[in-house]
Amino acid sequence: MKENIDKLPSPWVSAIPLVVLTLLLYAVIRAFGGGAIDGGSQIALLSATSVCVMLSIGLYRCRWSVLEEAIIENIRASASxxxxxxxxxxxxxxxxxxxxxxxxxxxxxxxxxxxxxxxxxxxxxxxxxxxxxxxxxxxxxxxxxxxxxxxxxxxxxxxxxxxxxxxxxxxxxxxxxxxxxxxxxxxxxxxxxxxxxxxxxxxxxxxxxxxxxxxxxxxxxxxxxxxxxxxxxxxxxxxxxxxxxxxxxxxxxxxxxxxxxxxxxxxxxxxxxxCVAMLAAQPHLVMQVGGGAELDAMTAFRGVLTTCYxxxxxxxxxxxxxxxxxxxxMAGMLNTVWLIICAMCFGGVMTGSGMLRSLTEIFLRWVRRTFSAVASTVGAGIFFNLCTADQYISIILSGRLFRDLYAERGFEARLLSRSVEDSATVCSVLIPWNSCGMTQATVLGVSTFVYMPYCIFNIVSPLMSLLVAAIGWKIKKQQ
Structure with missing residues (x-):
């Protein structure tokens, strides 16, 4: 992926789009709560993307063609x-x-x-x-x-x-x-x-x-x-x-x-x-979903397709x-698909402008061993959950931020993806103002602070990630 390599942006300037994204997501979560993924988070991502574009072009003379190519490449990579x-x-x-x-x-x-x-x-x-x-x-x-x-x-x-x-x-x-x-x-x-x-x-x-x-x-x-x-x-x-x-x-x-x-x-x-099991075991439900008085071929066809999409x-x-x-x-996944596309736009311009690289350089200065790399990733996942109040954004930002760092240090990519899940995914529900924490507290009728001490798996997971990294179990460096 091409970067704006003429002049690497300052880390302080590179942090501005992240700060804007954090503030916007905070406002979105306050306004929409668990419904933030229905569109508010996507608008926040696109707004932060525009801030990154303006800073890149205005301050560092980055060409729009470079940013556009980075966005397209990011979206292409997310197609599967x-x-x-x-x-x-x-x-x-x-x-x-x-x-x-x-x-x-x-x-x-x-x-x-x-x-x-x-x-x-x-x-x-x-x-x-x-x-x-x-x-x-x-x-x-x-x-x-x-x-x-x-x-x-x-x-x-x-x-x-x-x-x-x-x-x-x-x-x-x-x-x-x-x-x-x-x-x-x-x-x-x-x-x-x-x-x-x-x-x-x-x-x-x-x-x-x-x-x-x-x-x-x-x-x-x-x-x-x-x-x-x-x-x-x-x-x-x-x-x-x-x-x-x-x-x-x-x-x-x-x-x-x-x-x-x-x-x-x-x-x-x-x-x-x-689909085969549905037709064999639940014909009455297929007929109900298909909206027919009897299970003929057209009713079965409508029922199966409706169930899929x-x-x-x-x-x-x-x-x-x-x-x-x-x-x-399938229709129920469209909000997540929309979120991924918007996140890929944000990640693309952050990468293409060199801002993500600038932020990564800070970690490169002290990440030398496996434990420090995993500890940084786990800490970043929890930090982004606290700042962005959304686990999806936290996963994307953590993965994008450390991907090049792990490659340069010779760490396996699967170690990064696991460390991201051990932190950004499981810890989101422990944060009261995170979309996950707010939603589960509302659904279960139990305050986040009340259930937090008893979410044993969620608490132990990031600690286990650090322990496994410390002893080096099943962790290899690429040659």
Whole structure:
């Protein structure tokens, strides 16, 4: 990518677009709250982009053609990520209406027991989030249901919220369907399967510590009994045809992943598998979504396509479950796609103008070893979460800022993508004014400061990243 190499901008001037972006995002979050991603954050990014362009051209005589080429190259590099996100939207719809996700939730709810409620809640949210790729959806749906169950059992609401958030962010972080996972890997330029496999070295130990903590808490905290879990499970069974045969869909997808097929091919096959399962196992739902009086060829065609690209809402009679089984398809990913394009514009002009390089030079002066590189990345991810109040922006800025630095120091790109996820993704929900923190506090009805100490996975993840870097486990330098 071309840079304005005639005169490298001053770090102070280079920081101005970031300051403008931070202030604008702060105002957007205050004004729109959890709806900031619907357009406000995108306008903030484009506004900060224009500031960067004006400074580059006005102060450093950078040619617009250089900036334009950098923007185009950035957007071109994100094309596969955008296609993956659209396929993720299709999977979210087809896996839900086909009964794959409801079957997984059904069997998960069956294992609930008061003594092991906390650890089971964490595990259920992890599975649901892993299969749906969305921590927000998991928390806002099954998480809300588990909050009600936990309160009925007499558990402190901070503990219950902490287990839900820990499980949801674990699944989100490792899911092929997660937009943050796709964003982190694509921003750094790492194959998504490589990225997910490498995250296991920090994510699994962090989750084991969280599960152990929740197990001990469940054995020691006072609690009662509840039949809520059984009620939700039976409601799902009354709406969907629950069958262990439906688990063949995620199993077949897993086989494709193990065989290391390209992500786009794997995800497309996953959609096809689910469409076949939908027609075989849930013809009544296909007819309902397709809007026909009977399941003829045209109704089936409309139902399958609507499930892939559009909004679906299957009534279950229970508000929380209605929200859980509602899907948005490919259309539901368009705000994230819009955000990525705007972020790529901002990153492009920051790179093309040399401003990103100027800021990176500051870190180059003292980042010598693996630990200092990872510590800087983790610190930057948390810092951007604090400043920009948005995890998506934090992921993009952290990845773009350190990508060249890691390459020059000989560190693997997958180390950067993992460090970004260990900080920018999981810590966003711990910050009260961050869009994630505000949303989850509102959805669960628990203050961020109340649930924060009990989000064990989210707290341990960045520390585990630092520990693994300190001992050098599975970390190699490129030759």
């Amino acid at each position: 990520a955008i296609l993956i996100l659209l396929l993720i939207g299709a999977i979210a719809g087809t896996w839900m209406i086909s009964g794959v996700v409801p079957t997984l939730i059904y069997y998960g709810l069956k294992i609930l027991h008061p003594t092991f409620f906390l650890v089971a809640s964490c595990a259920i949210c992890a599975i649901v989030s892993l299969m749906t790729g969305s921590s927000w959806t998991t928390i806002a749906t099954i998480g809300v249901a588990l909050m009600g169950i936990g309160r009925a059992m007499g558990f402190p609401e901070g503990w219950v919220a902490g287990t839900i958030i820990s499980g949801a962010y674990f699944g989100d972080k490792l899911s092929l369907l997660s937009d943050t996972t796709v964003l982190a890997s694509s921003t750094v330029g790492v194959n998504i399967f490589t990225h997910i496999r490498y995250m296991l070295y920090t994510t699994v130990p962090s989750m084991l510590i969280a599960l152990a903590t929740f197990t001990v808490a469940g054995l020691t905290l006072a609690h009662g009994t509840s039949t809520h879990a059984e009620f939700y499970a039976e409601t799902l069974a009354a709406t969907f045809r629950i069958s262990p045969w439906l688990l063949l869909v995620p199993l077949a997808t897993g086989i494709l992943i193990v065989r290391k097929l390209p992500a786009i091919v794997t995800l497309f096959c996953a959609v096809v598998f689910a 559009g909004h679906t809402a299957i009534p279950t009679g229970v508000a929380q479950l209605d929200e859980l089984v509602a899907t948005r398809g």
